[in-house]
Amino acid sequence: MTGIALGSSHTKILGMVGMLAGICFLSFIVGGYYIEPVSVLGILLSKIIHVRQFWTSETEMVVMKIRLPRIAAALLVGAALSTSGAAYQGLFRNPMVSPGILGVAAGAGFGAALGMLFSFDIAGVQITAFCFGLLAVTITYLISAWMGKSGDSLLVMVLAGIIISTLFSSFLSLIKYVADPNSTLPAITYWLMGSLASVRMSDVYGALLPILAGIVILILLRWQLNVMTFGEEEAKALGIYTGKLRLLVILCATMMTAASVSISGEIGLVGLIVPHFARLLFGPNYKTLMPVSALMGAMFLLIVDDFARTICTAEIPLGIITSIIGAPFFLYLLINTRRGWI
Helix, strand or coil, X not given: CCXXXXXXXXXXXXXXXXXXXXXXXXXXXXXXXXXXXXXXXXXXXXXXXXXXXXXXXXXXXXXXXXXXXXXXXXXXXXXXXXXHHHHHHHHCCCCCCCHHHHCHHHHHHHHHHXXXXXXXXXXXXXXXXXXXXXXXXXXXXXXXXXXXXXXXXXXXXXXXXXXXXXXXXHHHXXXXXXXXXXXXXXXXXXXXXXXXXXXXXXXHHHHHHHHHHHHHHHHHCHHHHHHHCCCHHHHHHCCCCXXXXXXXXXXXXXXXXXXXXXXXXXXXXXXXXXXXXXXXXXXXXXXXXXXXXXXXXXXXXHHHHHHHCCCCCCXXXXXXXXXXXXXHHHHHHHHHHHHCCC
């Protein structure tokens, strides 16, 4: 499959960057508390150059303390999930693969619920979610390394990921069963739906390093991922150390996904559907697919978050909206998978 001929890839990427900047600016404006565009521009510029204040302190607080962290988190989480999904789909040579395939989302969900059960603060909940997400994938990888020596290691890894996901989901159900139904249980349930409503800049700073590091490394590995899409034997014949490459890709994707889930909760299907939209526009070449997936993922989740906080009075969890959008697309993938995808 080749990309749609809409001009050079670089031109389209620059156009996407411009669209993303425009959506970011619009995101500062829309919401339950409408802010004039000129006020938003003035507040943002005042952090760089001297601008005479013509806005209220309440408006500046909304822009800098509420919407800026939320926009930054949506950009990071969307880019992380979509980039992880694109990398996994190339590594496993399967269009149905998503970032949670190896158990990171289930592990992080259990970790967050455990932190809430023990009344940890927000930082504690995020740390436990991140650690248990990494732990789940580590167990999956160790099982596949132990059992996959004489067979298809990728298949064993996927099956191990399903088992570990089921195990941690069962642990999560146990925590929900014993949690206080008046306080802890609603908090766990809402967190599992995915939301950026309570995100702070400190949360963004905590997730910034693992997400950016993972994205940069995966973009640098885009040539090797191109080779891996042709099969492991072909990659070995071309001098690719497939075992080391697989470990590095899994480490980066897990690190990004765990960091994302720790601050936003579980937001499903972003890592599944966004890479496919990127392929439709740019083709399967990872030279452009990786950076485009990051841009499109950031744009997609930011738009979803804008809808979540504007379409009705009560904010809708992000996971609900992404599932409504992603489920029909997932069905489309099931119908068309046999036609090929690369």
